[in-house]
Amino acid sequence: MDELDKLCATIVERCSQRADLQRAEIRLTLQLKAICRRFVKGDVPDSVRLYSSLQGKSDHPYRTTALAVTQVLLNAREDIRQGRLLIEAQLEQDVRALPIWPRVKATHGLGFLGVALLIGATGDLRRYSNHSKVWKRLGLAVIDGRCQRKVPGPEGVRQGFSPNRRSTMWNLGSNMLRTQSGLPTGRRYKAREPGPFRLGYDARKAYELANGLPKAHAHNRAKRYMEKKLVRNIWRAWREAGPALAPALAPA
Structure with missing residues (x-):
């Protein structure tokens, strides 16, 4: 296995890791949105506003209560996002090393x-x-x-x-x-x-x-x-x- 083989194998593995983190991030986002819908009794437009408030983009009457329930999930999603960004930064360096x-x-x-x-x-x-x-x-x-x-x-x-x-x-x-x-x-x-x-x-x-x-x-x-x-x-x-x-x- 030459250096290019090793580099490609590294890219393949890091892409798999990125996909794992991306799927986990999406699942947590969907779960957070489902919790927001539960808080507002299924009112979709209101749940969108509540979800936006959890990210600090707006305000909502249930924001404090919803944060108490979702803070652990929000923290977990942010950790996963940072991990994904780190892998993407590593992938950028790997790709820049490719002859192509x-x-x-x-x-x-x-x-x-x-x-x-x-x-x-x-x-x-x-x-x-x-x-x-x-x-x-x-x-x-x-x-x-x-x-x-x-x-x-x-x-x-x-x-x-x-x-x-x-x-x-x-x-x-x-x-x-x-x-x-x-x-x-x-x-x-x-x-x-x-x-x-x-x-x-x-x-x-x-x-x-x-x-x-x-x-x-x-x-x-x-x-x-x-x-x-x-x-x-x-x-x-x-x-x-x-x-x-x-x-x-x-x-x-």
Whole structure:
């Protein structure tokens, strides 16, 4: 096992730890919201205000009483959040040490966390002899003319589909689509020209619509097309990584 193997194994483990903490954080948040609903007899808008008051963002008549009940849960969630942030900081350092980082860092919407989660789902990309195998690992393959899916029995083994890995890729693609849209994403960000992956998505969506697909189907197929382009380019860059690297990824 060389240094890159060890680094990828570290990223895989830290991504698993991050997922564990993230799930625990979400469960505690849902539990806190359920307690707030109980305090206000199921009044959802009022429970939202009570939950906001627990975080110090507003006031509520039941805030003091609710804090007495939920303080332990709030403290536990904050500890978990700090642990998750620490792991994400470690992941950032790990990703910056990857040979591919000088190339992918210029791709809007990817970021260190996107690269980390991708490697967390695939491991060392040198293990895959072609990009189609990476697609299958991430749930992007087409098998027997249909999208890869979760099915029971022997067919499920052949499909090799993991909802968690597909979810990772779906979220990464959604972030890419939003960030490369050219629209401002907040007060600190100005509108800019759409990125190459967004342009690829738009072209593919227009193609699918011209073939008579409904808008939702056209969107899903175009988004999947964009995600596959991203994975393919990262796989190629990974295998070609060396002292001289191109400044950014772009769909062919």
